[in-house]
Each structure stands twice: as structure tokens, then as C-alpha cells.
Amino acid sequence: MAVPIEHGLVLVALLWAIGLVGLLSRKNTLFMLMSMEIMLNAGALAFILAGSLWQQADGQVIYILILSIAAAEVGLGLALLIRLRQHISDLDIDKLNEMKG
């Protein structure tokens, strides 16, 4: 069994690009948060690939740190979105520029 490292890296780049397109073109903040999850996962896959390439556990350690970052980010982001939904009825990112203080 052999996974060529360059194919894994191409998969990482593809997933990251999909996440970036979603982040740039969606207006709904919930979908933007989901796109950021996809991008974080692509980064995690890159670390696992590197850890597997050098037969070291460091990649998986960094993966666990990425996991905790994602958990904190999702918790805070969803709390902000719940507050946003209370103030304005939808989750439109364009309405955030009207926030004053």
C-alpha cells in the first residue's frame, strides 16, 4: 500500500480551495462557518500526511491542537450567530456593517 505524497497534497489543496470559494461567495454566516471547517480539515489532513511521511507522531499532536482550535472556534462562532439571529432575523453578513456599538 502506497499513497503518493503529492496526491495527498493535491487533495489538501482541493479541499482548501473548495472551502475558500465557499467562504468568499456565501452571504450566510452559518455557511461561512461551515466553509471554515472544511478549510481547517484540509489543514489537518496536511499535518497527518506529513506525520505519516516521516513516521512521527508530531503530525497527530498538531491535529489534536487543530481539533481544540476548531472546537473553540465553533463554540464562539455559533454563540455569536445565535446573538446575531436574535438581533436581525437572518444571518446576512452584509447587515453586520450596520452594527454600531
Place this chain on the structure above:
Amino acid sequence: MSGLTLFYVSGSVAVLASLLVVTNKNAVHALLYLVVSLLALAMCFYLLGAPFAAALQIIVYAGAIMVLFVFAVMIFNINQTDIDRESQWLTWQSWVGPTLLVMILLAEIVFVILSHQNWSTNSLSMAQIELVDARAVGILLFGPYLLAVEIASFLLLAGLVGGYHLAKELPKQTDKQQGNQ
């Protein structure tokens, strides 16, 4: 079926599911596709010789973080008007610019990755993938990376306190005025 085929199949599933997440109008459907994408990536992790990371991906990511998303969507109370508004926002004009620019960047990085000749001749290439088990990860995590673990715990604490503070119900305006009097 060899491990290589499994890797390509699960990678394709991850890419397709991510595409469906990004282009979906319904938030609940997009969320379920995101879970599929995460599970496919867990399969990739397992095939790359990281079963501990694969288990964590399923338990923590697809299990805990996505459940958080599902509960938030339930609180948002997504209905047909939201889906209609979403399809109003999703015009092809809004996709063209970002997609073109990101495709250029993607083509560049894929070209750079594939034109690097030393990957396969490297003695460290993935001729045979060996397992890096949870024991090695644990020893490393609570040895050289102990400070990072502590910082991650502070980060999670900050996320907890911030999430509680932001999502708790606002005091009623009348109560505030009564308090001032």
C-alpha cells in the same frame, strides 16, 4: 481492494461532499454533507496510518462539533423563507469572481506540488505506511508538547466562557430600566 484505491475513493467522497456543502441551499442538508466529508477524511487518516486521529475525527469532530452545529441550526429555526432567501443570494454572479481567482491559485499550487520531482525518489516516500499509534502520540503530547496542551486548555476555557456569555439571554429592556430606578 488495495489501500490506494480506498484512499482515492474516500478522498473523492470528501471533495464531492465538500462541494455539496458549499453549494447547498438548505443548512441542514449542508450540515449532513459536512458530516459525510468529515467521515471520509477520517477514512483517509486511517489509511495514512493514523488510527488515533481517525477515531478522534469521528468522535470529536463528526460527533461533538457537528452536534453543536445541529443544535445551533435547531435554535435558528430554519424555515422555507430562509431557504428561499438563500436561493436568492446564490446567483451565479456571486460565484464567478471567487471561483475564478481561487481556481487560478489552485492550479498554481497543484502545478508546484506535481512539478516537485523529489517526492517519489525520496527515501522517506510512502513505500509502506507504518502505524503511528495512540501511545506514541500520548508520549509526545505529554512530553515536549505539554505547554501546547496547557495553552489549548486555556483556549477551550476561553471558548467556553465566551460562548456562555454571548449566547445567554439578554436581560429585558424593562428590567434594566427598573434596575436603574
